[in-house]
Amino acid sequence: MAVSGGGKDYSGFDLTGQDLGGQTLNGKEFRGTFAKGASFKDSKLRGCSFFKADMSEVDFSGADLSSASLEEAGLTGALMDGAVLESAYLTKTIADAESIKGADFTEAVMPLPTQKALCARADAIGKNPTTGADTRESLMCV
Incomplete structure (x- = not known):
């Protein structure tokens, strides 16, 4: 399913397994959207809202979620x-x-407990291929 550039609201849509890469x-x-297993790989998603959306097993690899x-x-x-x-609002x-x-x-x-949990992860490593930021440094891990 291709999502066009028009319109702003995909809230509540069922995008399960769709390729939006x-x-x-x-x-x-994308508030309340059902997108389990969908791909947003390398997509530009700046300023998008995914409030209470089911994004389980979604591929956000390389996506811009600033x-x-x-x-x-x-x-x-x-x-x-x-x-x-960058500057994303996370829970x-x-x-x-x-x-x-x-x-x-x-x-x-x-x-803060979330930031600490992310810092404790073994996969909180590497540099971002787009920005060059180090994952641990961007999380302010000590």
């Missing part, structure tokens, strides 16, 4: 490798992601 979807609303809101999104098994999450569910290798969390807003 490589698309420019900046500023779109300033996106992933508040209370279901992220169990999600792939965040190489994703850019504890980001810790449910399967992999965060090379992700850039610069200026991301998240609860």
